[in-house]
Amino acid sequence: MKPDVETDTPVIIQDELIQRMMGSAQMAQRMLLKFVDASAVDCDELESIVRLGHTAEIASLAHRHKGTAQTMSAPRVVSIASAIEARAASDPTSELLELVSQLRETHREIREFVDSTDLNAHSPEPSFHD
């Protein structure tokens, strides 16, 4: 019961994220913190509706979470959220709860990443047209 994600996949693809933030490491850092904070609420809500068996709501919330994770260049979160979305109607509650648990764990890693990483040190040169 694992989503399709490589074990060596980074929790955050820094260069891609900073480029999306128009070269601003500060902005990337701020948005990552927002993402982690919001994810706690999302995970609680996901767990709640999984237990209630509201499959449409599970798929919808997982879909939105996946979109946010794509914006934040968080491929492992994308993979888990995608699995929850796809399996919302078919998998038993226990397996969905296991996926939610993996989601929480991945967000914990992202929090550690944010706390321990100086994104400024990895800022790529922005390459945009004027």
Added chain:
Amino acid sequence: MTRTNRTNILVVDDDPIAAETLCHALSQFGYATAVAHNGLEAIEHVRTGNYRIVISDVDMPKMGGIELCSEIRNMSTCGYTYLILLTASSDTESVVNGLAAGADDYIAKPFHPTELQMRIRAGERLLAVESRDLMIFSLAKLADSRDNETGSHLERIREYCRILCTELATWTEFKNQVDGLYIQSIYETSPLHDIGKVGIPDRILLKPGRLTDTEFEIMTEHAKIGADTLRAVASAYPEAGFLRMAYEIAMTHHERWDGTGYPNRLAGEEIPLCGRIVAVADVYDALTSHRVYKPKFTHEKAVQIISEGSGSHFDPALVRAFLQLEQKFLEVNQRFEDSPETENAEFLPMMGPIAPALPLVHP
């Protein structure tokens, strides 16, 4: 990198992180942004008229992006709204549904900043073309306002032209000439047909009574004045191909099929097709409009007069087309009907000696 753009962009997304990230990128490109969290909120923003470009997510509560596209396309706004959908790259169904609902483009999520910028520039180019069309129409309105302050003459003329051309595009003898571009060009440029009236003195243009022969000769100069102006502009800007049609319309819309019109007494197919088309549209509108010296004719009477002008005043093929489409002309006439208080705003001279067959149609 940063520059100041005048375009305001509305971002529609229920995900605050995605919305803020997108707004940040747009602000770095110099755009001003606002955020709506669903389609219903977006509609309220679009109604203000401040947002010409909308970038919307697809899946949102209350009203999603595809329904938003439909709603905006059904709204009466003063200008075109360029719609870009944000979709997952694999979501072909959403892309197809979105384009069918009126979206202009889509950006795959998560967006790439340079792609985002290029997509928006494409939208700005389209909006600039619309601005050009508005400018043309504004100039035509300005010229028309000298003798027709608040009427909808120009709105009707271009609609009549479009209706005729849409029909002609299906006819064997015209379909090689009349295509989508031709129809769009005549819609845009036909309002310029009388722009030369700016060169006619007020004492003649606004004279309520009959014109003398000399005055009428001066009045007929408006076709040449307008055409010369448009030809000069067309020469200076040869890439603006639509000006060629504008020139031909201004110069030839008072020519007659039998060669008794003005200014060059062209006959038959010597008269460019666009001039022959505008002739029918212009005369129908003159007949069905109020003048200080006559009430407006009924639609039926106008149809009869144009029918009788087949082969003399008008190209017989165009009269055939007109007779097939006369109900559509009536619908446009009613849709853009001048209000009673504007009907006396016109002070138009009586008909001169060149086209006696239609005595109530002036130059």
